[in-house]
Amino acid sequence: MQYTKIATVMAGIFAFDVALAQDFSTRTDPSVTPWVDPDNPLVILRDPNDPNAEFEFGRNSLPNPEREAGPIDLQRYDLNPFGSQFPTMFGMPIALNKEDLIAGDVDIALVGSTADNNAVPGTAFGPNILRGFIRTAGKQLVTSRGGGKMERSRTGVVDMYLHTHFNEVNEVDYGNITVNPFEVGATTEEIRRVINEIYEGGAKPAMFAGSHDGMYGMFLATADTYGRKNFGVIHFDSHYDAIRNGPFGAYAHNGNGISNALIYDVVDGGDIIQIGMTSFGPGEEDLDWLNSQGVRYHYAAEIERDGWDKVIERVLEESKDMGQILIMIDIDIIASNYVPGTGGREVDGITPREMARMIRALTIQHNVLGIDVAEYNPLMDSRSFQTAEVVMFLLRNFIAAEAAKKRGITDPLYYAPRLVRDE
Numbered sequence: 001m002q003y004t005k006i007a008t009v010m011a012g013i014f015a016f017d018v019a020l021a022q023d024f025s026t027r028t029d030p031s032v033t034p035w036v037d038p039d040n041p042l043v044i045l046r047d048p049n050d051p052n053a054e055f056e057f058g059r060n061s062l063p064n065p066e067r068e069a070g071p072i073d074l075q076r077y078d079l080n081p082f083g084s085q086f087p088t089m090f091g092m093p094i095a096l097n098k099e100d101l102i103a104g105d106v107d108i109a110l111v112g113s114t115a116d117n118n119a120v121p122g123t124a125f126g127p128n129i130l131r132g133f134i135r136t137a138g139k140q141l142v143t144s145r146g147g148g149k150m151e152r153s154r155t156g157v158v159d160m161y162l163h164t165h166f167n168e169v170n171e172v173d174y175g176n177i178t179v180n181p182f183e184v185g186a187t188t189e190e191i192r193r194v195i196n197e198i199y200e201g202g203a204k205p206a207m208f209a210g211s212h213d214g215m216y217g218m219f220l221a222t223a224d225t226y227g228r229k230n231f232g233v234i235h236f237d238s239h240y241d242a243i244r245n246g247p248f249g250a251y252a253h254n255g256n257g258i259s260n261a262l263i264y265d266v267v268d269g270g271d272i273i274q275i276g277m278t279s280f281g282p283g284e285e286d287l288d289w290l291n292s293q294g295v296r297y298h299y300a301a302e303i304e305r306d307g308w309d310k311v312i313e314r315v316l317e318e319s320k321d322m323g324q325i326l327i328m329i330d331i332d333i334i335a336s337n338y339v340p341g342t343g344g345r346e347v348d349g350i351t352p353r354e355m356a357r358m359i360r361a362l363t364i365q366h367n368v369l370g371i372d373v374a375e376y377n378p379l380m381d382s383r384s385f386q387t388a389e390v391v392m393f394l395l396r397n398f399i400a401a402e403a404a405k406k407r408g409i410t411d412p413l414y415y416a417p418r419l420v421r422d423e
């Protein structure tokens with residue numbers, strides 16, 4: 001009796017299993033996995049019935065026929081000594097499209113990247129947090145109130161290395177670049193589109209905050225506008241960002257901007273200089289590959305052995321013939337005690353001052369087409385937002401050096417004579 005009962009139960013379980021396999025299994029049924037391309041299981045498809053499949057990012061920068069093209073000053077006061085300014089980058093006027101850039105004769109378009117693809121999310125919030133940090137970055141300087149060319153006051157902040165003035169360069173806040181939150185490739189295309197728009201407006205993009213997958217989008221835009229393999233890349237990072245496989249089969253991620261540039265022939269290996277790498281990797285094989293591509297580099301080991309000044313000297317020499325360059329900075333090149341607010345923290349980095357000196361030197365020596373100061377994650381920052389201050393400081397040094405160039409200063413290691421006493 002007892003055995004019969006068990007046998008009956010067992011038979012029932014067995015029958016249930018068979019029924020599941022025969023009638024309910026979904027494992028080989030493509031109708032429940034429409035994202036699998038039947039011709040290529042490695043391809044993940046988007047839903048063609050979803051109106052967002054071809055993500056257009058619904059833009060709100062349609063030229064308003066009532067509005068005269070040109071930068072728009074949002075500030076109530078000419079001078080906002082502390083926190084009273086409307087939060088734009090450095091308190092600068094905003095611009096919405098390339099017509100505004102052209103009408104304003106804009107030199108530098110500060111544009112936030114909200115790409116957010118690091119291990120710890122949060123860089124998406126970086127740009128708008130930085131807009132609160134005017135106090136460390138200069139005071140309100142702009143006197144223009146509307147369209148057309150910007151007019152500037154002669155009061156405000158003077159850089160204390162070069163003694164140049166914010167007013168010597170026309171900067172605008174070009175807002176943020178949005179993302180497709182689920183698809184880095186689509187985000188890359190949007191970064192490419194907006195950076196190209198800035199180039200078409202005759203300005204230099206200064207991108208900030210977003211995760212480092214944005215690097216490849218900036219390379220693409222620069223290749224679109226200035227020509228493939230026709231510009232140099234000076235890449236500052238604690239990480240080599242040339243992972244050739246993965247992670248997990250993704251084409252674009254925050255660790256392969258450099259390898260993508262090389263593999264897809266966007267930047268010539270001989271036109272790439274990498275500086276600051278520490279952390280784990282690259283291993284022998286990746287180093288061999290970077291060597292075979294002609295990439296030049298200055299690892300943390302070299303910085304420790306020979307000193308930063310020597311590295312600056314070598315980079316200036318090696319890049320001398322590049323002419324036009326991009327400066328690509330992952331802020332994790334800076335020691336993590338200065339920049340807790342970044343996803344790839346490394347303790348053995350350089351100081352903000354050292355990074356700023358290099359930015360000034362490269363900017364004075366070269367035609368800098370654009371700059372990126374990436375990987376600012378305010379959710380990892382200290383409560384005193386020390387990382388935000390570093391990001392603003394670096395951008396400010398770029399602006400100061402652009403002003404120096406306008407003045408005709410050509411010595412990359414220039415210091416304003418009245419700020420240094422030699423006697």
Ligand SMILES: [Mn+2]
Nearest residue numbers: 212237241330
């Ligand atoms: Mn990086």
